[in-house]
Amino acid sequence: MRDIITPIASIAASLVVVGILLAAIGINPLEAYAVMFTSSFTSKFGLAELCVKTTPLIFTGLAVAIPLKAGLWNIGAEGQLYMGAFAASVVALYSNLPGYAMLPAMFLIAAIFGMGWAAIPAVLRAKFDLNEILSTLLLNYVAIYWVEYMVYGPMRGKEVYNFPYTDLFPDIATLPRFFGTRFHLGFFIAIIIAIAIYYLVNKTDFGFSLRVVGANPRAADYAGISRQKVIIYSMLLGGMFAGIAGMIEVSGIQLRLRPLISTGYGYAGIPVALLASGDPLLVIVSAALFGFLYVGGSVLQTTYSVPVAIVYVFQSLIVLFIIAGQSLRRRG
Amino acid sequence: MKGKFLILFALAVVSAGLLAGCASEEEEQIKAAFVYVSPIGDAGWTYSHDLGRQYIEKVYGVKTAYAENVAEGGDDERVIRQFAEQGYDVIFTTSFGFMDATITVAKDFPDTIFEHCSGYKTAENVGTYFGRMYQARYLSGIVAGAMTKTNKIGYVAAVPIPEVIRGINAFALGVKKVNPDAKIYVVWTGTWYDPAKEKDAAISLIDEGCDVIAQHQDSPAAQQAAEERGVYSIGYHSDMSKFAPNAHLTAAIWNWSVIYSYIIEQVIQRTWKSEQIWWGIDKGVVGLAQFNDAVPEDVRKMVEEEKQKYLNGEVPEQYPFVGPIYDQQGKLVKAEGKVMTDEELLSMSFFVDNVVGEIPASSE
Numbered sequence: 207m208r209d210i211i212t213p214i215a216s217i218a219a220s221l222v223v224v225g226i227l228l229a230a231i232g233i234n235p236l237e238a239y240a241v242m243f244t245s246s247f248t249s250k251f252g253l254a255e256l257c258v259k260t261t262p263l264i265f266t267g268l269a270v271a272i273p274l275k276a277g278l279w280n281i282g283a284e285g286q287l288y289m290g291a292f293a294a295s296v297v298a299l300y301s302n303l304p305g306y307a308m309l310p311a312m313f314l315i316a317a318i319f320g321m322g323w324a325a326i327p328a329v330l331r332a333k334f335d336l337n338e339i340l341s342t343l344l345l346n347y348v349a350i351y352w353v354e355y356m357v358y359g360p361m362r363g364k365e366v367y368n369f370p371y372t373d374l375f376p377d378i379a380t381l382p383r384f385f386g387t388r389f390h391l392g393f394f395i396a397i398i399i400a401i402a403i404y405y406l407v408n409k410t411d412f413g414f415s416l417r418v419v420g421a422n423p424r425a426a427d428y429a430g431i432s433r434q435k436v437i438i439y440s441m442l443l444g445g446m447f448a449g450i451a452g453m454i455e456v457s458g459i460q461l462r463l464r465p466l467i468s469t470g471y472g473y474a475g476i477p478v479a480l481l482a483s484g485d486p487l488l489v490i491v492s493a494a495l496f497g498f499l500y501v502g503g504s505v506l507q508t509t510y511s512v513p514v515a516i517v518y519v520f521q522s523l524i525v526l527f528i529i530a531g532q533s534l535r536r537r538g
Numbered sequence: 539m540k541g542k543f544l545i546l547f548a549l550a551v552v553s554a555g556l557l558a559g560c561a562s563e564e565e566e567q568i569k570a571a572f573v574y575v576s577p578i579g580d581a582g583w584t585y586s587h588d589l590g591r592q593y594i595e596k597v598y599g600v601k602t603a604y605a606e607n608v609a610e611g612g613d614d615e616r617v618i619r620q621f622a623e624q625g626y627d628v629i630f631t632t633s634f635g636f637m638d639a640t641i642t643v644a645k646d647f648p649d650t651i652f653e654h655c656s657g658y659k660t661a662e663n664v665g666t667y668f669g670r671m672y673q674a675r676y677l678s679g680i681v682a683g684a685m686t687k688t689n690k691i692g693y694v695a696a697v698p699i700p701e702v703i704r705g706i707n708a709f710a711l712g713v714k715k716v717n718p719d720a721k722i723y724v725v726w727t728g729t730w731y732d733p734a735k736e737k738d739a740a741i742s743l744i745d746e747g748c749d750v751i752a753q754h755q756d757s758p759a760a761q762q763a764a765e766e767r768g769v770y771s772i773g774y775h776s777d778m779s780k781f782a783p784n785a786h787l788t789a790a791i792w793n794w795s796v797i798y799s800y801i802i803e804q805v806i807q808r809t810w811k812s813e814q815i816w817w818g819i820d821k822g823v824v825g826l827a828q829f830n831d832a833v834p835e836d837v838r839k840m841v842e843e844e845k846q847k848y849l850n851g852e853v854p855e856q857y858p859f860v861g862p863i864y865d866q867q868g869k870l871v872k873a874e875g876k877v878m879t880d881e882e883l884l885s886m887s888f889f890v891d892n893v894v895g896e897i898p899a900s901s902e
Contacts, residue, residue: 245620255616354728358698358898367658367885368700369634386646388615460611464635469609504613507605508620514577514607 213481216531217495220524227519233510241509242502252501254387258459260490260497262287262468264396265451266475267482267489268403269320269444273338274484275407276440277420282327282342283448284472285349289323290316290449291456292353295361295372295463298379298456305378312379312453320449321442323349328441332434338441346472354465361463372463381458392454397490399447404486416440448472469500477525480532499524568628568806570594571621572604573614575633576731582756583730586775587632587655590794594802610635615642622647628805630798631655634699640664651810653801656701658884660812667797670818671701672708672883673848674790676858677819677826677841678772679712681787682720682750684837685770686713689720692743694753694760696730698897700886702754705790707890709752709772711858714892716840723748724895733759744769750787761786770832777827789827796823816880818855819848859883864891 225235246252269283294312297303303311327341354370363373381390407413415431416439426433451471460467478496482488503517572591574584584606595602603626608617614636621629622643628651631640637657644652644664652664660666682691691713695702710722723746725739736755740763743751752772753760761782764771771782773789797815804810817823826845829838847853854860854877861872865888872878887897 249623251619251623255619258616368887370697370699455612461638462611464611466609467611469612500613501616504605504608504617505620508571508603508617508624511603511605514605 212531212535213492213528216527217524219531220527223527224520224523227516227523231512231516233512238506238510242498242505245505246498246501250385251387254385254389255501256494256497257393258388258390258497259500260494261390261392261396261458262451262455262471263474263478263493263496264400264490265447265454266471267478267493268400268475268486269446269448269451269472270475270479271444271482271484271486271489272403272407272416272447273440273444274479275416275420276436277423278331278437278440279339280324280342280441280444280448281339281476282324282345282472283444283451283475284468284470285342285346286320286323286445286448287452287455287468287472288346288349288353290320290452291463291467292349292356292452293319293449294453295375295456298375299361299372308376308378309381309457312457313450316449316453317446318449320445320447320452322445323449324441324445325438328438328445331441332437350465353463353467357463357465363462370465374462375457379457380461381454383458388459390454390458392458395450395454399450400486400490403443407486412439448475477528481528483532567599567601568802569601569603569626570802570805571624571626571629572602573608573617573621573629573631573633573636574604574606575608575610575635576756577606578604579731579756581758581778581781582775584632584756586792587630587794589776590798591630593795594798597799598802598806600802600806608636611639615639618643618652619646622650627651628653628801628810634701651805658814660814662812665801665810665812665814667801667815667817669792669794669797669823670816670855671790671792671824672704672859673819673855673857674824674826675705675708676712677844678752678788678790679709679714680716680841680844681712681829681833681837682709682752682770682772683713683715683717684840685787685833686717686720686750688747688749689717690746690748691720691722692740692746692748692751693722693724693895694736694739694743694751694755695724695726696754696756697728698726698887700884703889703897704883704886705754706893707886708858710890710893711863714890715844715858716837718892720892722752722893722895724889724893726895726898727755728898731756733757736760737763740764740771741767751785758782770830773827779827779830784830784832786827787830787833791825791827793822793825796821816855819845856880856883865889866891866893 228235228238246256266283270280273280294316297312297315327338330336331338357370361372365373381392383390415436419426419436478492481492499521576584578584578588591602594600605617608614630653632655634656637659640652640654641659644661654666656668657666713720727735736759740751740760744767750770751760751764758778758781761771761778764785765782770787771785776791778789779786856877859878861876862874863872865871
């Protein structure tokens with residue numbers, strides 16, 4: 207029960223504090239929350255946009271949650287996402303694959319590149335005990351600058367007036383959208399993968415060793431579980447999800463590669479995973495909550511013209527409360 | 539009799555009320571929304587657009603709203619759609635990267651007017667607008683070229699997109715006009731807004747001997763660096779003299795209210811039609827800020843003479859991009875007397891011959 211009560215209590219507490227702040231700048235908090243809610247849940251487009259924002263967060267949430275099960279902090283989902291997006295874009299623009307093979311190939315290559323990018327810190331950690339927080343974080347910059355270099359240089363499009371974008375992907379390389387909105391196939395892929403990972407973690411031997419290594423590394427040694435293997439596999443899995451997030455984002459939403467393809471989804475994956483206590487099914491729920499915060503935040507802007515800084519304060523306070531709540535629970 | 543009179547009076551009051559109701563409905567307040575790519579801040583691109591927003595709100599009584607720091611390609615479509623759903627009559631999207639999202643949302647809201655800044659795609663209900671900033675850049679280059687003693691002029695540049703490159707080249711052609719020996723040293727920061735980085739870049743240019751610092755950034759950090767080091771500077775976006783009272787010679791500035799007024803008047807009068815606006819110094823969309831006292835009379839006169847050429851149509855709008863124009867390798871890009879086309883200006887990706895520096899990762 208406490209798994210459920212703590213996050214709900216911390217969200218409620220944050221709503222109260224943020225409500226006081228909103229009231230202080232002359233906005234009725236109840237009305238503001240109502241506006242946020244109705245804009246996301248009472249229209250086709252609102253719901254679609256909520257799912258659009260939730261989709262990459264499910265993947266990056268998983269990308270953090272799985273290594274976290276083994277006691278590892280993957281701060282590198284952002285970079286893994288960029289590498290996945292880059293690889294998928296190369297396939298989309300230059301492979302000339304037939305329609306039926308295009309999306310699967312992009313999916314696969316993005317997964318491999320995300321994994322490859324996570325393999326570097328995984329091996330460094332497993333073999334040389336190098337802190338994965340630092341290595342994953344620093345590799346983010348490498349990946350982001352790599353994408354920047356590619357779109358300013360070799361991959362710059364022919365029809366973009368020398369702006370740093372690739373050309374638009376061919377139609378066969380874009381994910382199908384539904385209902386005349388931006389709601390796309392990626393959402394279902396995210397849900398299916400989250401469910402599959404739930405089984406992997408809870409019903410398989412690998413999942414068991416993952417949890418043992420995370421809970422008590424020494425016990426894992428006694429039980430004959432290879433910690434190195436678990437470290438590497440869990441990071442590879444995490445990188446894979448982030449890489450897929452990159453592919454889904456470029457082929458579902460951006461439809462081309464550009465320097466900025468993620469508004470910090472990789473980093474947002476950290477609180478998403480924490481709020482869900484690393485449970486893959488709860489990741490879906492907490493990703494949706496964060497998606498709601500993003501969409502609702504911009505509704506606050508369009509409705510009240512509040513400075514964007516207020517929206518960020520609002521979002522960060524909620525994250526802060528959630529993390530505080532989680533650590534209190536662990537103590538309690 | 540009295541009864542009839544009362545009834546008539548009552549009828550008159552009611553009908554007057556009804557008429558008033560109709561009239562007020564007809565003069566329904568126009569609502570305009572602005573989608574910004576960065577926070578408004580206190581200087582820079584979005585700040586200059588927001589001055590235009592405040593202007594039309596004050597002068598035309600238009601109700602305005604804005605959303606700042608909206609990510610291109612990801613969040614833009616949602617934010618534009620939210621404004622359209624909220625019934626805004628006209629939505630201004632002020633970044634090149636908002637182009638596709640603007641066109642997409644416009645398809646779903648045929649009765650809403652969309653205006654996209656700096657792009658090239660239009661539709662029945664989507665117009666575009668932009669300013670020929672390179673004209674003001676050119677004039678500011680004349681000032682820099684005349685004021686440099688070391689013949690080294692620094693330029694702190696943001697991101698290598700055509701708009702920035704075009705500004706550097708126009709500036710360099712202005713320098714060349716009055717001082718063929720001077721060179722323009724370009725340093726890229728890779729960011730639009732990073733005051734610390736901009737200041738470092740400016741200081742490194744000053745250390746190399748540059749005694750005039752120009753810039754294309756969203757902050758006045760380069761001006762402040764020049765002020766501290768006792769060299770001159772040329773501002774951008776808005777008059778930055780308050781940040782660098784001694785160093786600030788002038789600035790190439792935007793005055794978006796000219797275009798916003800033009801569009802809003804048409805929206806109010808219901809005469810709006812999609813068009814591609816790309817106005818220059820003759821309309822007052824771009825211009826120079828007030829000169830510093832340090833700028834001598836003969837330099838001011840030279841600038842004024844060149845400015846008059848635009849105003850009385852002596853030169854084409856594309857001026858100073860009129861041949862002969864050479865690139866850094868000495869190759870003739872435009873032959874004597876030939877004028878670069880708007881298309882060529884909008885996709886510019888080379889430096890003219892008196893610029894020192896590289897365009898990063900350029901494929902040429």
